[in-house]
Amino acid sequence: MKATKVIKGRYADSITLMLIAEELKKQRGVSDAVMNMATPANIDIMREGGFQIDLESYSPDDIIIGIDAEPENAKAFLKNAEDWLSNPPWQKEGRDKTAEAPSEPPLDTNLAIISVSGKYAAIEAFKNLERDRNVMLFSDNVTKAEEIALKQVAHRRGLLVMGPDCGTAVINGVGLGFANRGKTGIVGMVGASGTGIQETYTLLQKRDIGVLHAIGTGGRDIHDEVGGATFLDGLQILWEDSRISIVVCISKPLSDSMKNKISSKIESLSRTYGPKPVAHCYVGDKRRAHQPNNYFCTGFEETARVVEALVTQTPVDSVLPRMAEERKIKLERLDETLRHRGSPGPVLRGFYTGGTLCYEAQSVLSEILPGVRSNAPIDRELIARDPFHPEGHCVIDYGEDAFTQGRLHPMIDPSLRNAQMKKQSMQPEVGVVLFDVVLGFGCHENPGEELAQVIAGTYAHGKGNRFFFCSITGLDEDPQDARKQRRLLESAGAIVCASNSEAAYIAGHLLKR
Amino acid sequence: MNKESLFREGPKVANIGLERFNETLKEQGVPTYQQPWTPDHTPLSLYLRVKEVERDLVLAERIGNANRETLTRLQTSLPILHGMGLAKDVIPGLSGRMLLHAGPPITWERMSGPMRGAVTGAILYEGWAKNVEEAQGMAARGDIVFDPCHHHQAVGPMAGLISPHMPVFIVKNTAYGNMAYATMNEGFGQVLRMGAFSERVVNHLRWMRQTLYPILCRAIDTLRELDRPINLKSIMAQALHMGDEMHNRNKAGTSLFIRQIAPTLAETAEDTSKTADALRFLDSNDHFFLNLAMAGAKASLDACAGIPYSSIVQVMARNGTDFGIRLACLPDRWFTCPAAVPKVLLFPGFTQEDVNPDIGDSAIMETYGIGGFALATAPAIVQFVGGTPQDAANYTIEMYTICHSENRDYTIPALQFKGTPTGIDLLKVIRQNTTPILDTGAASKEAGRGQVGAGIVRMPSEAFIKAAQAFLDNLRT
Numbered sequence: 001m002k003a004t005k006v007i008k009g010r011y012a013d014s015i016t017l018m019l020i021a022e023e024l025k026k027q028r029g030v031s032d033a034v035m036n037m038a039t040p041a042n043i044d045i046m047r048e049g050g051f052q053i054d055l056e057s058y059s060p061d062d063i064i065i066g067i068d069a070e071p072e073n074a075k076a077f078l079k080n081a082e083d084w085l086s087n088p089p090w091q092k093e094g095r096d097k098t099a100e101a102p103s104e105p106p107l108d109t110n111l112a113i114i115s116v117s118g119k120y121a122a123i124e125a126f127k128n129l130e131r132d133r134n135v136m137l138f139s140d141n142v143t144k145a146e147e148i149a150l151k152q153v154a155h156r157r158g159l160l161v162m163g164p165d166c167g168t169a170v171i172n173g174v175g176l177g178f179a180n181r182g183k184t185g186i187v188g189m190v191g192a193s194g195t196g197i198q199e200t201y202t203l204l205q206k207r208d209i210g211v212l213h214a215i216g217t218g219g220r221d222i223h224d225e226v227g228g229a230t231f232l233d234g235l236q237i238l239w240e241d242s243r244i245s246i247v248v249c250i251s252k253p254l255s256d257s258m259k260n261k262i263s264s265k266i267e268s269l270s271r272t273y274g275p276k277p278v279a280h281c282y283v284g285d286k287r288r289a290h291q292p293n294n295y296f297c298t299g300f301e302e303t304a305r306v307v308e309a310l311v312t313q314t315p316v317d318s319v320l321p322r323m324a325e326e327r328k329i330k331l332e333r334l335d336e337t338l339r340h341r342g343s344p345g346p347v348l349r350g351f352y353t354g355g356t357l358c359y360e361a362q363s364v365l366s367e368i369l370p371g372v373r374s375n376a377p378i379d380r381e382l383i384a385r386d387p388f389h390p391e392g393h394c395v396i397d398y399g400e401d402a403f404t405q406g407r408l409h410p411m412i413d414p415s416l417r418n419a420q421m422k423k424q425s426m427q428p429e430v431g432v433v434l435f436d437v438v439l440g441f442g443c444h445e446n447p448g449e450e451l452a453q454v455i456a457g458t459y460a461h462g463k464g465n466r467f468f469f470c471s472i473t474g475l476d477e478d479p480q481d482a483r484k485q486r487r488l489l490e491s492a493g494a495i496v497c498a499s500n501s502e503a504a505y506i507a508g509h510l511l512k513r
Numbered sequence: 514m515n516k517e518s519l520f521r522e523g524p525k526v527a528n529i530g531l532e533r534f535n536e537t538l539k540e541q542g543v544p545t546y547q548q549p550w551t552p553d554h555t556p557l558s559l560y561l562r563v564k565e566v567e568r569d570l571v572l573a574e575r576i577g578n579a580n581r582e583t584l585t586r587l588q589t590s591l592p593i594l595h596g597m598g599l600a601k602d603v604i605p606g607l608s609g610r611m612l613l614h615a616g617p618p619i620t621w622e623r624m625s626g627p628m629r630g631a632v633t634g635a636i637l638y639e640g641w642a643k644n645v646e647e648a649q650g651m652a653a654r655g656d657i658v659f660d661p662c663h664h665h666q667a668v669g670p671m672a673g674l675i676s677p678h679m680p681v682f683i684v685k686n687t688a689y690g691n692m693a694y695a696t697m698n699e700g701f702g703q704v705l706r707m708g709a710f711s712e713r714v715v716n717h718l719r720w721m722r723q724t725l726y727p728i729l730c731r732a733i734d735t736l737r738e739l740d741r742p743i744n745l746k747s748i749m750a751q752a753l754h755m756g757d758e759m760h761n762r763n764k765a766g767t768s769l770f771i772r773q774i775a776p777t778l779a780e781t782a783e784d785t786s787k788t789a790d791a792l793r794f795l796d797s798n799d800h801f802f803l804n805l806a807m808a809g810a811k812a813s814l815d816a817c818a819g820i821p822y823s824s825i826v827q828v829m830a831r832n833g834t835d836f837g838i839r840l841a842c843l844p845d846r847w848f849t850c851p852a853a854v855p856k857v858l859l860f861p862g863f864t865q866e867d868v869n870p871d872i873g874d875s876a877i878m879e880t881y882g883i884g885g886f887a888l889a890t891a892p893a894i895v896q897f898v899g900g901t902p903q904d905a906a907n908y909t910i911e912m913y914t915i916c917h918s919e920n921r922d923y924t925i926p927a928l929q930f931k932g933t934p935t936g937i938d939l940l941k942v943i944r945q946n947t948t949p950i951l952d953t954g955a956a957s958k959e960a961g962r963g964q965v966g967a968g969i970v971r972m973p974s975e976a977f978i979k980a981a982q983a984f985l986d987n988l989r990t
Contacts, residue, residue, distance in 0.1 A: 015896040021861055034861045041702075049862070107544050108525055110515040115530030116550060122557040123946075124529060124550070132515050133527065138534070146557045158516055172523035174543050177534065181541075213520060237520055412533075441537035479540075 001071040004051050005078040006038065007063040012085055017063070020084045024067060024077055032068035035081065037061075109133055113176060114163075121164065122146035129153055129161070137163030137218065138177055144225060147218070151229035160233055163218040167194030167409075168440075170201065170214035177216070178411055180440040181477040185210020187307060188241065190234035191250035192217045195354030195438060196283065196300060199473050199500055200250060203304035206475070209311055212243055219355075222251050222258050232265050239269040239276060246310055247278040248303060252359060253285040266294070279306045283356060284363045284378045290316065299360055301499035327502060331509050334495065338510070342465040344431025348372065348511050350395025350504075351421040351435040353410035354473065358397040361434060361504040368508035369393055375400050388420070395434065396420070411443045418450050425458045425466055432467050432511045434503060437485055439474025448485035452492035459493055468494040469507040553946040554974045555981075562985050563943050572822075572988060576940070579822035580917050583841045584936045586689070586820075587881075588921045590813035594743040594805065595685035595692070597730040601677035604665050604694050608677070610641060611658040615673025615874040616832025617847040618661055621652045625833035625869050627708025630960030631672030632657070634710030638718050639676050645710070663828055663839075667694040668811045668874040670803055671706035671956055672833065679718070680726035682733075682805060684745065686812035693812035695804040697721055697729070700797065706873075707956045707963040728791045732777040743773055745809035748802070750922050753883065753933070758891035759806045760875055760884030761952045761967055766802035771795050807874065810881035818844035824984060825917060826937040829880045829949065829972065833872035833956070838976050840939060840984060848983065850975035857955045857968030858897050867965050869958040876951050876972075882920045882935030885952040885969065886912045890925040890933075897952060897968050902927065908950055908969070909934065915941040915949065943981050948972040 017035040024033035034049065036042035038058035047053055051066040058064060065081050067074055112128035114121055118141025125135045125142075129150070137150075142164035154161040162169050168191075169176040173184030180198060182205035189211060191197040197214045204211060215234035222228050231251075238247050249262065266278060270293070277293045281303040288296040295316055297303040305319045348369060352358035358376060365372045366379075375387035376397040387396050387403070398410040398417040410417045417435075425433055437447050455468050470489060474482040486496050497503035518525075526545040528535040538545040566572050600607050607613060612635050614628060624632065633648045636657065642648035651657055662669050669675055674696075681694045699717060703709040736742050748769045755765030775792065782788040795801050817827050823841035830837055837849040852870035859865070878884030888895070889909035892902045906927065912934040913919070919932030937949055950971045957965045 015858065015894065018858055018860065019896060022859075032862075107546060109527045109546075110519040110522075111524045112527045112529055112548075113534055115528075115534060116552070120552045120554070123553045123555055123560055126557055126560060127553075128527070128529075134516060134519050138530065149557060149561060160516055160519075171519060172521070174524055174538075174541055176524065176526075176538070237516070241520060441540070442533055 001074055002051050002066065002068045003074040003078065004046075004053055004067070005065045005082070006058055007065070007082055007085070008061075010063050010085070011037070011061065012063060016085070020081055023084060024081055027069075027077060027080075029073050030067060030069045030077060032066075033077075033081075034066040036064055038064040111136060111171070111176075113138065115139055118142050118164070122150060125150050125161065126153065129157060129159055132157070132159070134160045135162065136166055136169055136176055136216070137161060138166060139163070140165040144220060144223070147220060148226055148229075151221075151226065155229060155233065160215070160237070161230060162216045165220070166216035166218045167411075168197045168214070169216040170197075170211055173210075173212060175441055178438070178440050178442045180205070180473075180475050181479070182475055183210040184212050186243065186245045186311075187211045187248060188238035188244035188246070189214040189248040189250060190217065190231055190238060191215070191248075192219050192222045192231065193250055193252060193283075193356035195436075195473065196250040196281070196356040196360075198354070198438060198440060199300040199357060199360075200248060200281065200303055202473055202475055203301055203499055204307060207304060207308045209304075209307060213238060213241065219252070222254055224255055224257055228258055228261055232261065235262070235265050235269060239273045245276060246307055247276050248307060249278060249280045249282075250300075250303075251282050252356065254282050263294070277310050279303045279310070283360045298363065299499075299501040301501050327505055330502070331506050334506060335510065335513060338467065341467075344465050344467055344511060345429045346431060346511075347429045348393045348395075348432045348434065348507060349390065349421075349424050349430055350374075351417050351424075351433070352395060352397050353399060353414055353417055354436050354438050354500075355397050355399045357436045357438075357473065357500045358395055360500055361395050364501050364504035365393070365395070365508045368505070368512055375402065390424070411438050414444055414447055414450070418454055421451075422454045422457065425454065425468075426461065426463065430466065432469065432507045434507050435468070435470045436500060437470055437472045437474070437489070439472065439478040439480040439482060439485065441479065443480065446480060446485075448480075448488035451494070452488045455489070455492040455494050467507070467510060469497060469503045470494055471497045471500045471503045473500065551946065555943055555946065555978055559978060559981060559985070560943065563940055563981065566940070566985065566988065575822045576824055579820050579842065580825055580936070580938065583817045583820050583823045583825040584917050586816045587813055587936060589688050590686045590816045591688045592684050592686050592693070592745045592809035592812040594682060594733055594736075594745060596683045596733055596737060597680055597726060598683060599677070600675050600679050600681050600694070600696075603681060603683055604667055604675070606660075606665050607675070609658065610656060611660060611677070612636075613660055613662045613665055613667055613669065613673070613675040614832060615662060615669050615671065615872060616830040616852075617835050617837030617849045619659065619832045619834055621655075621657075621659070623834050625872065626958045626960040627869050627872060627956035628672050628833045630708030630710050631674045631705050632659075633960065634705045634714055634718075635674045635676040637710060638705075638715050639678055661830070661832075662874055663830060665694070666692055666811065666815060668807045668830075668877050669696060669706065670698070670800075670807065670875045671873040671954060672708055673874045674705055678722065680722050680730070682808055684805070684808040684812045686816055689816040691812060691815050693808045693815060695808035695811070697725065698798060698801045698804045700794070701800070701964075703963050707954075708869075708960045709963045710961055724787055725791050725794065728778065728782070728788055729774070731781040731783075732774050735777050735781050736774070743770065745805055746922065748773070749806055749809065749883065750924075752802070753887055753890050753923050754926055756891055756893050758884055758887040758894070758952065759803070760878040761897065761954065762799070762891050762894045763802040763806065764799045766806060767795065767799055770802050770805065803875065807877050810877045810883075811874075814877065814880060817841045822988070824939045826880060826939055826980075829876040829937075830874045831871040831876060833869055836871060836973055836976055838980055840980055843980075843983060843987060846983065848976045848980035850973050850979070853970050853973050855953055855955045855968055855970035857953075857966035857970075859966040860964065863957070863965040867957050867959070867962070869956045871951075871953065871970050872956055873953065875953065876949075879949050879951050880937060882916070882933045883923055885950045886916070886935070887923065887925060887933045888952060889927050892927075894952070911947060912949065914945045915947050939977060939981055939984060942974075942977045946974075948974050948977060
């Protein structure tokens with residue numbers, strides 16, 4: 001119903017009248033509202049809009065309100081409009097904040113953590129370097145040229161740029177980005193891999209070994225064009241800090257030139273500051289012989305065990321044979337307990353949220369099963385062309401670009417990974433399912449819950465001869481509580497292994513038998 | 514050294530982006546704050562080049578000197594109302610079937626609804642076509658030459674159409690001798706500049722030419738002959754103290770203009786009832802002075818064209834499709850990008866969907882250092898911009914960060930008579946990641962529907978980024 005009201009002898013400017021009309025329109029049951037000074041022109045317009053107005057009775061000094069609303073409420077709304085002339089409702093509302101002049105930060109800062117969209121990240125990082133802040137650049141999609149420029153500027157100014165695509169760091173015992181809640185200690189790490197840092201860090205914590213710094217460099221830092229700018233500056237920091245007595249280096253495979261740069265940096269630092277033992281872990285690289293104070297490992301668990309040997313002053317050379325022996329025993333025990341469930345389907349599938357965990361799994365599996373494909377393969381020939389529809393043995397990194405366009409990282413939102421795991425676990429040829437569970441600040445608050453449902457759902461469909469293997473990259477102290485996650489997964493029927501590489505080892509061998 | 518502080522004392526964090534990182538740091542007891550962020554579209558490589566120029570003492574001094582020279586010319590310019598004439602007789606290069614329009618160059622194919630509507634109306638006004646279909650057919654066939662007002666020392670609000678037989682004001686910059694031109698403002702409602710082209714619109718334009726123009730022209734000529742021409746700069750300076758910012762509010766400027774011209778209108782009246790009609794029209798049109806202010810700004814800014822090394826923006830304009838700027842050092846080049854869509858307070862019956870992309874040469878007011886840049890002085894219209902005088906002041910304060918200096922003549926009582934932010938410095942725009950804001954009218958997307966509202970619009974950064982690239986390239990040559 002269309003109704004009008006006149007307020008005699010009252011003036012309000014046209015903006016105020018428009019704003020009040022806007023407010024009226026927001027009310028439930030109001031389909032149109034108009035407020036004007038009652039000039040002949042305005043009355044004409046309102047009449048065209050279907051309001052019945054008698055021109056003679058008004059003067060241009062009056063305000064006229066027109067409203068189209070449910071009849072029972074129209075009167076009340078007209079009354080509201082009159083009240084609002086004196087008490088505009090919008091004056092209580094929040095203001096447009098964009099107009100505020102830039103304010104100074106409320107505290108002295110020495111680090112900017114930047115996670116804005118990659119298109120805008122480089123310039124933001126640069127502006128923070130200009131403000132004499134170190135930078136942790138979580139964002140990806142920063143170009144290589146921009147990365148090089150940023151790292152040159154940082155080096156010149158005596159600052160550090162961690163990233164781009166740096167997901168995890170620990171500084172002075174404080175976890176940044178995706179980080180676990182462990183204790184500080186005598187170990188310093190520098191790593192071109194976020195989940196590599198997390199896996200090693202948690203495996204060290206489980207051995208009661210604390211970490212003071214873990215400097216993330218971003219995965220591209222060790223490419224020849226970037227030249228390990230942050231990696232090398234990071235080593236410098238670890239040597240300069242006298243609280244650190246053991247160093248861990250983590251990365252995917254290195255070029256020869258990068259290997260040389262790192263070893264000569266370590267040599268020169270050792271000459272200047274004295275030697276510190278280094279555990280190197282370049283996942284996917286060929287095994288290299290240990291050298292004095294430089295121990296070369298191929299997986300994160302081995303690395304943690306080498307550090308443990310250094311801390312406990314037991315022979316480093318015995319680490320690998322002992323680990324192999326332990327795994328063999330575990331495998332035999334499991335084989336016995338699982339035997340009654342029949343032989344599994346012929347195919348292995350892996351579902352990873354951590355890129356380097358996926359990489360490490362491939363590295364382990366490559367020695368057990370031939371032709372394991374991936375969307376992020378160690379060997380380019382083994383690329384999985386369609387990661388949504390894998391064939392044969394295949395492990396997928398759900399943090400790869402194809403999966404993260406317009407989505408959160410799977411460590412925050414694993415729903416896509418879980419959905420794929422659910423679907424593929426039902427496929428008849430699939431016998432062994434591998435996956436990771438990454439905990440820590442910033443990660444999904446309860447990843448085990450949905451995974452347990454997926455596993456239980458598979459078994460409920462009578463797929464008893466499926467085997468689910470995982471490990472938990474996390475600590476009991478983490479917000480998600482590793483114990484709770486383990487219970488969830490085990491009660492659903494998953495086999496929770498001690499490390500990512502152990503899970504891959506056992507899964508691969510079990511399938512092979 | 515902040516690197517040592519970071520690794521010895523631990524992180525003290527400015528978190529930019531995902532708030533969850535800020536939250537988790539707080540949980541760990543780490544000093545941290547969430548730093549507000551707006552996207553900066555500037556490529557890092559360009560930003561680094563700007564920085565390089567700033568560090569180059571020789572270049573930086575050259576640019577500094579050129580910018581000071583630009584601001585001197587801008588502020589010593591003295592625009593006065595010199596006379597009137599038909600566009601075809603006074604505007605250089607306007608001839609034949611040519612129509613001038615607002616903003617950077619554009620073809621009929623790419624014109625928005627209101628621009629096409631205004632073109633249609635102008636063709637009908639000129640009598641080049643008998644009806645709408647014929648008029649639009651001519652335009653589509655290429656029978657009409659389109660050219661920006663800015664290529665002819667002219668400016669026009671909104672669609673900004675100037676056709677050969679429209680009367681225009683002639684504004685003279687007495688300090689530098691150059692001229693600028695603008696039409697008379699048509700008033701409110703269904704008007705050509707908003708894209709309306711009905712018979713009523715065209716008839717009103719005819720009335721302006723046949724009745725209003727001779728009346729005003731006689732008075733203006735008389736004042737000039739008596740050596741008492743109307744000083745536009747003086748009116749603008751006073752109006753800014755009376756609540757105008759000279760873009761969306763011209764009530765004070767229009768009143769001052771009427772006060773100054775009224776006695777002479779009476780003295781030169783031939784038909785008192787027509788003169789009375791003219792005065793009533795001026796009184797009914799709060800924006801009458803806008804076109805004069807724009808021509809005054811244009812005359813002043815044109816005196817700044819062609820100063821090598823100057824990084825001051827000399828033109829900002831929109832044609833309803835594109836936004837374009839020109840630089841004092843590269844006055845013949847346009848740097849363009851898609852125009853922004855203003856977020857406006859809508860008139861009854863319209864929605865945000867109806868709003869056409871930004872249109873009009875009136876951005877000359879901000880380029881000149883007033884308009885949206887002087888919002889702090891116009892409390893009466895602050896409700897367009899968010900509600901309180903403080904909101905308006907914040908816009909003005911923000912604009913100081915991208916301008917060369919405070920205006921010598923235009924001051925803001927509410928800011929302790931600080932000069933308005935004047936002279937948009939392209940390099941500051943890039944460095945501050947802040948583009949100019951305008952307070953503007955908004956037209957309906959659909960030709961003929963007219964104005965839909967008024968409000969604030971921030972200029973898109975892409976044109977400034979392109980201009981900065983060209984500016985830096987030009988330094989090398």
